[in-house]
Amino acid sequence: xxxxxxxxxxxxxxxxxxxxxxxxxxxxxxxxxxxxxxxxxxxxxxxxxxxxxxxxxxxxxxxxxxxxxxxxxxxxxxxxxxxxxxxxxxxxxxxxxxxxxxxxxxxxxxxxxxxxxxxxxxxxxxxxxxxxxxxxxxxxxxxxxxxxxxxxxxxxxxxxxxxxxxxxxxxxxxxxxxxxxxxxxxxxxxxxxxxxxxxxxxxxxxxxxxxxxxxxxxxxxxxxxxxxxxxxxxxxxxxxxxxxxxxxxxxxxxxxxxxxxxxxxxxxxxxxxxxxxxxxxxxxxxxxxxxxxxxxxxxxxxxxxxxxxxxxxxxxxxxxx
Numbered sequence: 001x002x003x004x005x006x007x008x009x010x011x012x013x014x015x016x017x018x019x020x021x022x023x024x025x026x027x028x029x030x031x032x033x034x035x036x037x038x039x040x041x042x043x044x045x046x047x048x049x050x051x052x053x054x055x056x057x058x059x060x061x062x063x064x065x066x067x068x069x070x071x072x073x074x075x076x077x078x079x080x081x082x083x084x085x086x087x088x089x090x091x092x093x094x095x096x097x098x099x100x101x102x103x104x105x106x107x108x109x110x111x112x113x114x115x116x117x118x119x120x121x122x123x124x125x126x127x128x129x130x131x132x133x134x135x136x137x138x139x140x141x142x143x144x145x146x147x148x149x150x151x152x153x154x155x156x157x158x159x160x161x162x163x164x165x166x167x168x169x170x171x172x173x174x175x176x177x178x179x180x181x182x183x184x185x186x187x188x189x190x191x192x193x194x195x196x197x198x199x200x201x202x203x204x205x206x207x208x209x210x211x212x213x214x215x216x217x218x219x220x221x222x223x224x225x226x227x228x229x230x231x232x233x234x235x236x237x238x239x240x241x242x243x244x245x246x247x248x249x250x251x252x253x254x255x256x257x258x259x260x261x262x263x264x265x266x267x268x269x270x271x272x273x274x275x276x277x278x279x280x281x282x283x284x285x286x287x288x289x290x291x292x293x294x295x296x297x298x299x300x301x302x303x304x305x306x307x308x309x310x311x312x313x314x315x316x317x318x319x320x321x
Contacts, residue, residue: 039198040144040187041134042091045318050087052312056080062304065297074114076303079170082106083125095134099148102127105173120162121171124155128181142189152179152204159212169214176210194229209256217253217265227277244275246289254299266299285314
């Protein structure tokens with residue numbers, strides 16, 4: 001077990017090391033980090049469904065780690081998106097699960113100062129099909145380590161047009177190109193204090209330029225979750241409530257256009273995300289999450305995310321296929 005933990009730490013430290021990476025960011029909020037995801041391996045014939053909604057808003061420009069006043073003609077004054085998605089996991093064996101995730105942008109909007117112009121995209125984003133394999137599990141020590149990998153597929157490679165006008169790259173609902181996903185997950189629970197620690201690393205790699213001759217840079221996310229179940233012998237009010245604190249680091253490679261690195265792309269952002277979870281009758285789980293950037297560094301001048309909120313619903317089903 002010690003060797004496994006050391007290996008995961010080495011891999012994650014390499015993944016997030018700023019000295020090894022260049023970065024990517026979007027002029028708009030970009031594609032969302034999933035509001036919720038399956039944790040660990042599901043038992044055979046168990047299906048877990050997660051539905052989530054996410055809203056993100058940005059109205060402040062940054063250069064490096066400094067907030068700046070950026071007043072130029074035709075600039076984007078603010079950007080936001082509303083996104084709904086789902087994640088479905090299915091236990092195949094005691095050590096292997098399959099997962100499908102996908103989503104839809106209700107809107108992906110940029111507001112420009114020039115003539116009060118607004119550009120708005122909408123539609124299906126990307127789908128990810130992946131397999132998750134458990135490489136270590138100790139029921140007594142309540143410890144689990146899993147890895148997963150999959151393929152990311154756009155629902156369309158055709159650039160979206162609205163009223164006969166092709167949208168810009170930052171309001172397209174889909175990246176328009178294929179990619180891959182690699183993840184590593186470690187879970188440790190402590191029964192006495194009713195606490196759980198989760199370390200999750202995710203690497204999204206994109207392949208080839210899309211039909212707009214644009215390639216979104218790879219995105220690497222490392223998250224640490226600390227959860228505390230509030231059940232105690234003194235009150236019934238909190239027995240179904242769990243509070244979670246997430247520290248999430250997002251590092252993004254620069255975007256490419258025509259094979260050349262794009263200026264105004266690339267970021268290194270640290271989020272603090274408190275979350276509250278309510279379990280209803282051991283069947284339904286409802287979660288609310290608030291994302292707040294606490295450190296950020298952007299290459300050149302970029303519009304940075306101000307905040308994001310998410311709401312998710314999770315349900316397990318025990319029927320067979």
